[in-house]
Amino acid sequence: MDILIVDDETLARQRLLRMVEKIDGFCVVAEADNAEDALAAITRNDPDIVLLDIRMPGRDGLSLAQDIAELEDAPAVIFCTAFDQYALDAFGTNAVGYLLKPVRLN
Amino acid sequence: MNSTKAAGTQASNSRTTNTKVKAQRPVPAEPANPFLPDLCSSQSVFLLVLVAELLAVLLTISASSGLQHFSWDKLALISVQVQWIVVFSAIALCRLRFWLGRQDHVRAGCTTYALVLAITLVLCVAGQWIIYGASGMAFMDGQAFRFDGWLLLNNMVIAAILSGILLRYLYLQQQLRNQQQAEMQARIQALQSRIRPHFLFNSMNSIASLIATDPDTAERVVEDLSELFRASLAEPTLIPLERELELCKHYLDIEQLRLGRRLQLDWQIGSYNPKLKIPSLMMQPLVENAIFHGIEPLPKGGKITVKVSQNDKQLSIVIINPYLLAKKNNHQSDASARHNRMALDNIRRRLTAHFGTAARLSSSAENGLFTTYIFCPLTV
Numbered sequence: 001m002d003i004l005i006v007d008d009e010t011l012a013r014q015r016l017l018r019m020v021e022k023i024d025g026f027c028v029v030a031e032a033d034n035a036e037d038a039l040a041a042i043t044r045n046d047p048d049i050v051l052l053d054i055r056m057p058g059r060d061g062l063s064l065a066q067d068i069a070e071l072e073d074a075p076a077v078i079f080c081t082a083f084d085q086y087a088l089d090a091f092g093t094n095a096v097g098y099l100l101k102p103v104r105l106n
Numbered sequence: 107m108n109s110t111k112a113a114g115t116q117a118s119n120s121r122t123t124n125t126k127v128k129a130q131r132p133v134p135a136e137p138a139n140p141f142l143p144d145l146c147s148s149q150s151v152f153l154l155v156l157v158a159e160l161l162a163v164l165l166t167i168s169a170s171s172g173l174q175h176f177s178w179d180k181l182a183l184i185s186v187q188v189q190w191i192v193v194f195s196a197i198a199l200c201r202l203r204f205w206l207g208r209q210d211h212v213r214a215g216c217t218t219y220a221l222v223l224a225i226t227l228v229l230c231v232a233g234q235w236i237i238y239g240a241s242g243m244a245f246m247d248g249q250a251f252r253f254d255g256w257l258l259l260n261n262m263v264i265a266a267i268l269s270g271i272l273l274r275y276l277y278l279q280q281q282l283r284n285q286q287q288a289e290m291q292a293r294i295q296a297l298q299s300r301i302r303p304h305f306l307f308n309s310m311n312s313i314a315s316l317i318a319t320d321p322d323t324a325e326r327v328v329e330d331l332s333e334l335f336r337a338s339l340a341e342p343t344l345i346p347l348e349r350e351l352e353l354c355k356h357y358l359d360i361e362q363l364r365l366g367r368r369l370q371l372d373w374q375i376g377s378y379n380p381k382l383k384i385p386s387l388m389m390q391p392l393v394e395n396a397i398f399h400g401i402e403p404l405p406k407g408g409k410i411t412v413k414v415s416q417n418d419k420q421l422s423i424v425i426i427n428p429y430l431l432a433k434k435n436n437h438q439s440d441a442s443a444r445h446n447r448m449a450l451d452n453i454r455r456r457l458t459a460h461f462g463t464a465a466r467l468s469s470s471a472e473n474g475l476f477t478t479y480i481f482c483p484l485t486v
Contacts, residue, residue, distance in 0.1 A: 009364050015315035057405040082307035102311040
């Protein structure tokens with residue numbers, strides 16, 4: 001399974017990267033720190049899963065998830081955020097998961 | 107051997123520190139929960155003397171069988187007696203106010219009442235002896251001094267009734283004041299800003315990320331975070347300005363790790379009295395707002411400027427941050443602006459609760475810069 005990590009914070013991306021690397025069969029194919037780079041990476045790398053932060057400068061994760069949902073052969077979106085109040089909005093975007101930071105491996 | 111010596115030195119150091127702490131601890135001016143008002147204050151003494159004198163006039167009118175037979179000599183004698191009973195009682199109650207504040211109200215009430223009656227008894231007996239006996243006034247009337255039991259009983263009954271009424275009044279007045287202070291304290295506590303939960307979780311995420319790659323930095327973040335939450339969980343109080351600036355720095359150090367080059371800081375701290383105090387966690391929420399509403403939404407980040415200066419009248423604190431214009435912000439700009447206003451209102455109310463109208467908080471947004479100004483009276 002190919003994974004794209006989208007988060008504006010370097011430390012948060014590094015942590016997700018290390019966690020994904022510990023799971024057999026999963027591989028991080030790209031990282032992005034904003035919505036535009038994330039869309040480009042999806043087109044380029046065709047990931048299966050997008051781990052997506054919500055609060056980012058520029059376009060936020062919720063808005064990006066709506067665009068992803070409209071893509072042909074859209075990857076699954078799993079939100080990773082420190083905020084719990086966006087959960088309802090998040091599932092309105094067809095996301096398959098909502099993880100709260102700090103995310104646990106299991 | 108060495109360890110024993112080291113332990114001994116440590117114990118001795120610890121004793122020295124304890125002694126220093128004890129020596130530095132200020133004696134509180136007021137008990138935590140006073141039973142009666144402070145009867146030693148100049149205002150209380152003035153009012154008590156005035157009430158005592160009015161009482162003396164009443165008793166003189168009553169003893170002279172009306173105003174037409176009003177006797178100035180009697181007024182003088184009664185005034186002396188009433189004044190010294192009132193003054194001695196006030197001194198005794200003032201001395202006992204810390205002890206009374208620690209007792210339950212029934213016990214404190216009975217003690218206070220008994221004490222005032224005992225003082226009245228002693229001073230009435232002494233008064234009869236001094237005024238009629240020792241001064242020789244009895245002999246001037248051609249009579250030998252004889253102790254007047256009825257006079258004493260009269261005085262005691264009058265004292266029992268009037269001191270009961272006066273003590274009850276003072277007690278109720280103090281309880282009302284205690285209640286008002288408790289309510290004010292509760293309001294300040296409710297307004298005490300709590301650090302936003304997402305900051306805790308983001309910081310924990312940073313720590314989790316750093317533990318593997320940079321354990322020293324992870325350790326420092328844990329220390330900074332502990333300091334911040336210790337301050338946040340503590341009772342709201344006035345703390346030295348220097349301490350509040352330290353807390354802001356701890357907070358910004360953590361955010362710096364998360365935001366990297368997107369966060370630039372410009373500290374412009376002028377000279378200020380090191381003893382100066384401000385409400386705890388008053389600046390930190392403003393800096394947090396500057397990050398949350400200012401830096402985080404901007405892809406390239408920006409600069410937060412913190413200016414602190416003091417003149418002979420007031421302390422001024424200015425925090426400047428860039429902000430994203432609302433129409434460009436994509437998701438939650440209205441909620442964000444509302445949240446920012448609430449945070450500012452909250453700090454404004456805390457300032458008013460501590461300093462009254464002498465403190466001001468205002469803000470302006472122009473040319474892409476949001477500026478918050480705080481002016482506080484100098485509190486040492």
